[in-house]
């Protein structure tokens with residue numbers, strides 16, 4: 001295969017940087033990136049968590065995901081600011097627009113990171129580093145925030161590289177550098193290794209990425225199923241996944257149905273919405289992608305088409321998530337006129353799951369519930385694949 005050149009570009013402390021830039025533009029005299037500061041949930045509720053932190057805050061031992069009240073104990077002068085998602089989306093868009101000037105194919109994977117396929121770009125730049133510096137400088141000068149750029153021949157290694165020392169840094173991690181730059185790192189830092197997998201690996205005496213690389217893949221598979229093999233490939237720097245152009249919202253995965261008889265009540269609409277959510281999310285899951293935008297569409301008996309969508313700060317492909325949100329959107333959209341057509345759509349796709357950052361400390365039970373729902377979806381998918389669509393149904397549909 002031809003050698004590829006892939007960049008992974010990641011905004012440094014995105015939420016906090018964007019808030020800082022916004023404040024400076026509106027006349028603030030202090031750059032909150034230079035003082036201990038965080039973006040956090042509501043402290044009056046005593047339950048808000050840290051969503052992003054400045055470097056000076058990090059020096060106080062404050063980390064993302066901890067309760068704001070704990071962070072305040074570590075640093076009483078800490079400044080905390082409320083999240084502003086519309087602002088983040090604005091900056092995210094501007095960030096991607098700049099990236100598109102430099103690469104023919106840009107794949108946005110979350111609000112603040114993207115892969116660029118730079119293969120063949122050596123006609124324009126003498127070195128990959130020169131290209132990366134140009135991008136970094138353009139973003140800094142145009143938008144006033146910094147990024148890390150990871151450079152390699154595949155997505156996995158580029159992503160790992162961008163995570164090395166921050167902020168405002170460029171790192172390479174070519175296959176020849178893996179041993180020196182990646183193998184000494186703890187297993188938890190390897191992309192796709194969750195906390196549970198890391199614990200299991202440690203119990204097996206596997207502590208570093210190098211340990212994974214040198215393990216027998218069959219042994220890893222026996223303990224971690226297919227994830228074990230993926231991790232073994234990753235630890236050895238192998239990843240062939242292409243950089244995929246991210247479709248613009250509201251393109252994506254949708255389904256709609258013209259009803260045999262006009263619907264006139266919410267209770268009639270609900271099972272139709274569930275059916276639509278099931279087919280849409282099933283396709284998302286088959287393609288292993290997640291949606292950040294959910295949209296409900298309807299056509300009423302006067303042939304008026306209306307739609308209503310929401311942009312999530314996480315991405316999902318579980319039926320239950322889609323269904324709960326669709327019902328809410330439907331209630332907000334529908335004025336009571338009889339309905340002839342209903343549709344559900346998922347857009348703004350991401351390849352990796354963007355986790356829901358809880359503004360309030362997540363209760364164990366709600367986390368468990370979401371895990372359960374994912375498992376239920378997977379079980380239903382596989383049964384229906386084997387035995388046909390009508391072989392099994394959700395209890396809520398009966």
Ligand SMILES: [Mg+2]
Nearest residue numbers: 010011012112
């Ligand atoms: Mg980032």
